[in-house]
Amino acid sequence: xxxxNSLTDKKEDFKTNNGKKVNMYVCGxxxxxxxxxxxxxxxxxxxxxxxxxxxxxxxxTYASNITDVDDKIINRAIEENKTEKEIVDKFASQYFNDCAxxxxxxxxxxxxxxxxxxxxxxxxxxxxxTGYAYFKDGNVYFRISKIGDYGIxxxxxxxxxxxxxxxxxxxxxxxxxxxxxxxxxxxxIKWDSPWGKGRPGWHTECVVMINDIFKEEIDIHGGGTDxxxxxxxxxxxxxxxxxxxxxxxxxxxxxxxxxDNQKMSKSEGRTIWVxxxxxxxxxxxxxxxxxxxxxxxxxxxxxxxxxxxxxxxDKISKAYKQAYVSLAMAGNTNKELSEEIKEFESYMDDDFNxxxxxxxxxxxxxxxxxxxRSKEDxxxxxNTLDVILNTxxxxxxxxxxxxxxxxxxxxxxxxxxxxxxxxxxxxxxILVEKGII
Ligand SMILES: [Zn+2]
Numbered sequence: 501x502x503x504x505n506s507l508t509d510k511k512e513d514f515k516t517n518n519g520k521k522v523n524m525y526v527c528g529x530x531x532x533x534x535x536x537x538x539x540x541x542x543x544x545x546x547x548x549x550x551x552x553x554x555x556x557x558x559x560x561t562y563a564s565n566i567t568d569v570d571d572k573i574i575n576r577a578i579e580e581n582k583t584e585k586e587i588v589d590k591f592a593s594q595y596f597n598d599c600a601x602x603x604x605x606x607x608x609x610x611x612x613x614x615x616x617x618x619x620x621x622x623x624x625x626x627x628x629x630t631g632y633a634y635f636k637d638g639n640v641y642f643r644i645s646k647i648g649d650y651g652i653x654x655x656x657x658x659x660x661x662x663x664x665x666x667x668x669x670x671x672x673x674x675x676x677x678x679x680x681x682x683x684x685x686x687x688x689i690k691w692d693s694p695w696g697k698g699r700p701g702w703h704t705e706c707v708v709m710i711n712d713i714f715k716e717e718i719d720i721h722g723g724g725t726d727x728x729x730x731x732x733x734x735x736x737x738x739x740x741x742x743x744x745x746x747x748x749x750x751x752x753x754x755x756x757x758x759x760d761n762q763k764m765s766k767s768e769g770r771t772i773w774v775x776x777x778x779x780x781x782x783x784x785x786x787x788x789x790x791x792x793x794x795x796x797x798x799x800x801x802x803x804x805x806x807x808x809x810x811x812x813x814d815k816i817s818k819a820y821k822q823a824y825v826s827l828a829m830a831g832n833t834n835k836e837l838s839e840e841i842k843e844f845e846s847y848m849d850d851d852f853n854x855x856x857x858x859x860x861x862x863x864x865x866x867x868x869x870x871x872x873r874s875k876e877d878x879x880x881x882x883n884t885l886d887v888i889l890n891t892x893x894x895x896x897x898x899x900x901x902x903x904x905x906x907x908x909x910x911x912x913x914x915x916x917x918x919x920x921x922x923x924x925x926x927x928x929x930i931l932v933e934k935g936i937i
Contacts, residue, residue, distance in 0.1 A: 821897070
């Protein structure tokens with residue numbers, strides 16, 4: 501299996517630290533608002549990564565955090581005259597609802613940053629003791645000059661970054677690239693520390709949670725491509741300082757989602773919240789849309805494209821249902837898979853080539869329909885379709901085919917054969933009502 505590694509800019513054979521065990525971490529949201537469909541792309545994609553690795557026999561532990569301390573949360577709390585905890589509780593629970601409604605399984609571990617403050621203080625203290633951090637005017641900064649390969653992930657040279665950095669006149673830092681590990685603050689929630697009252701910086705949160713949960717370099721670290729710099733670059737710099745690792749063997753980044761070929765923008769009204777989208781479309785249609793572009797490429801959302809995938813999903817789920825009911829009625833219990841399963845694996849093994857998988861799904865459905873017409877056994881193709889759709893988390897509804905349903909189904913067929921259209925219509929309506937056809 502090959503996966504593109506953002507750290508080396510190469511498609512590489514997927515290698516783990518411990519055989520079939522995979523430790524995976526994906527940066528989660530700062531919970532100060534609802535999530536939009538751009539945030540949903542990694543939520544859907546990394547859910548599929550876990551599903552597929554599990555399908556391949558890996559035992560995946562998936563962690564994704566909640567950032568519950570940040571200026572944005574503090575500002576929203578002030579605006580709404582609420583406590584920060586009220587804001588966090590509201591939007592974290594909405595986030596988990598949205599993820600579930602997108603068809604994504606909840607990660608195995610969902611750490612909240614503020615549950616790790618003690619470990620963060622210890623971690624920063626250690627960086628300070630070893631010369632990788634320095635204290636100035638209440639804040640603690642990371643010393644970038646100590647990291648030789650800074651810029652490795654985002655392919656930027658340290659000198660160029662320094663030359664291009666904005667220098668604040670009031671800046672007390674040794675280098676404009678140095679980032680805040682501990683922030684002295686007057687507003688919002690704060691904790692006691694060796695450097696006075698304050699709170700940790702965002703880049704430190706993820707590193708400390710990863711270390712605390714997994715205890716070693718992890719196998720996969722993921723996130724949106726907008727997190728590459730500075731967030732992930734700074735995570736790597738800290739791991740380099742504290743553990744002499746790049747934090748993860750494999751770095752994966754999901755491309756951005758645009759609306760009408762433009763960047764999503766709240767001020768210009770170009771934001772679609774997940775909760776609103778899912779009022780108009782089934783989650784499976786949105787997942788098909790996400791899968792229609794390779795995960796590293798940007799993806800463009802328009803109502804027209806979304807409607808197209810809605811129709812596509814309708815086609816897939818109807819074909820699936822028809823095949824399922826017909827096999828259930830015939831009492832066909834064959835569990836074999838068809839040859840297409842190898843094709844599915846070859847696409848997924850090639851850095852998650854999901855656009856090709858969507859074409860394969862169309863081909864399988866065509867094949868099933870041909871076989872239905874020629875009265876051939878299509879159970880193996882159906883089983884393969886079932887495995888693929890489940891692995892993509894795009895799961896069709898299976899109607900309940902009980903004895904009563906079978907009886908009506910047989911009567912319906914009989915009436916059709918006898919050209920008793922009135923009776924056929926009556927039975928057909930019952931079957932439609934029961935969701936069987
Ligand atoms: Zn992070």
